[in-house]
Amino acid sequence: MLAKITQSKTLHWLGRQLSNSEDPRAFFDPLTAAMNPMWVQQYTPARVERITAETADTKTFELRPANRWGGFKAGQHLNIRIDIQGVRRTRTFSLSSSPALWESRGLITLTIKRLPGGLVTNWLHDDLKVGDVIGLTEAFGDFLIPVEKKPVLFIAGGSGITPILSQLETMALGNYPEPVTLLYYVRTPNDVIGKEKLAALAARHPDFSLDVITTHESSTPRYLNDHDLDSIPNLAAREIYLCGPKGLMDLATEKLRQRDIKAEQLHSTFFAPPAPAQISSSDIGGEVTFSASNLSVDSIGDANLLEMAEAAGLTPQHGCRMGICHQCTCTKTSGTVVNRLTGQVSGPGSESVQLCISIPQGPVALDI
Numbered sequence: 001m002l003a004k005i006t007q008s009k010t011l012h013w014l015g016r017q018l019s020n021s022e023d024p025r026a027f028f029d030p031l032t033a034a035m036n037p038m039w040v041q042q043y044t045p046a047r048v049e050r051i052t053a054e055t056a057d058t059k060t061f062e063l064r065p066a067n068r069w070g071g072f073k074a075g076q077h078l079n080i081r082i083d084i085q086g087v088r089r090t091r092t093f094s095l096s097s098s099p100a101l102w103e104s105r106g107l108i109t110l111t112i113k114r115l116p117g118g119l120v121t122n123w124l125h126d127d128l129k130v131g132d133v134i135g136l137t138e139a140f141g142d143f144l145i146p147v148e149k150k151p152v153l154f155i156a157g158g159s160g161i162t163p164i165l166s167q168l169e170t171m172a173l174g175n176y177p178e179p180v181t182l183l184y185y186v187r188t189p190n191d192v193i194g195k196e197k198l199a200a201l202a203a204r205h206p207d208f209s210l211d212v213i214t215t216h217e218s219s220t221p222r223y224l225n226d227h228d229l230d231s232i233p234n235l236a237a238r239e240i241y242l243c244g245p246k247g248l249m250d251l252a253t254e255k256l257r258q259r260d261i262k263a264e265q266l267h268s269t270f271f272a273p274p275a276p277a278q279i280s281s282s283d284i285g286g287e288v289t290f291s292a293s294n295l296s297v298d299s300i301g302d303a304n305l306l307e308m309a310e311a312a313g314l315t316p317q318h319g320c321r322m323g324i325c326h327q328c329t330c331t332k333t334s335g336t337v338v339n340r341l342t343g344q345v346s347g348p349g350s351e352s353v354q355l356c357i358s359i360p361q362g363p364v365a366l367d368i
């Protein structure tokens with residue numbers, strides 16, 4: 001962390017720390033959680049009802065959130081909050097069930113793949129048990145099925161199928177009137193997630209066509225190719241949804257653009273941040289003023305606005321810390337910031353910025 005609070009503002013910072021400690025939810029939650037973890041108020045608690053193995057490295061967790069949770073649309077994500085050895089961890093996952101399950105039975109599912117070396121996914125697979133309670137944020141994201149009914153092509157890779165499972169089920173329940181095709185790329189047949197659900201949808205709905213393509217069954221990998229796309233009827237008229245590893249998404253995007261698919265027809269989502277842009281350290285850093293809190297912080301190096309706000313004792317809303325969930329978006333009232341992911345430099349005036357991926361370039365003022 002390369003931010004320090006200016007000496008003249010230290011008293012304001014101390015005042016903020018004291019007022020944070022007086023947040024009644026922060027004070028009472030540890031006490032109420034000890035009595036009943038479903039009573040906490042700072043996030044929505046959800047009890048684990050069932051855990052099902054999908055593949056050797058993927059499980060579906062059926063959860064019952066507290067009634068106050070706000071629901072979701074098919075294709076959206078949420079952040080889970082768990083404590084591992086006393087440290088709060090937050091991660092983003094997509095909902096794999098349809099909103100109808102939440103509306104009718106108060107249940108949702110998250111389908112989660114174990115990542116090699118992944119702290120949270122390994123903990124979820126090895127330590128989370130039926131009856132345990134985890135925290136949830138509200139759902140977010142704009143990877144949504146079209147409002148206007150059009151033919152649809154889904155292209156999924158590996159665990160990128162999870163939001164698409166929710167979308168397919170929702171479309172089937174609503175008798176979606178247009179053709180829907182899924183190209184699903186997996187390493188081997190054993191890696192298909194949601195196998196039974198997909199087979200049942202394909203059997204019940206003649207307008208749903210499913211093509212599972214294995215990429216690693218021979219010594220030469222078999223990735224998405226021209227034939228896969230050219231065999232899709234009426235490709236040019238389709239809304240196209242991509243979710244999977246970056247390599248698949250980049251390849252699909254390039255091939256679709258070669259076929260004159262417009263940017264507005266393409267919808268994509270991912271959970272791994274793109275590689276950061278190269279930003280010269282001489283171009284960044286500056287004083288950041290948090291106007292509503294009457295605080296200023298000096299930064300050097302590549303500290304982002306979220307890190308600087310937290311160093312000042314503020315607790316802005318945030319989720320993924322990767323530029324994906326947009327929960328940290330707030331208003332910059334003046335000054336210039338650099339986008340950590342794209343290297344793009346903002347304008348000098350008032351605009352929305354994502355705190356977790358914005359680095360000040362000279363003095364910046366924020367409305368928090």
Ligand code: FES
Binds near residue numbers: 324325354355357
């Ligand atoms: S915390 Fe998710 S985009 Fe910033």
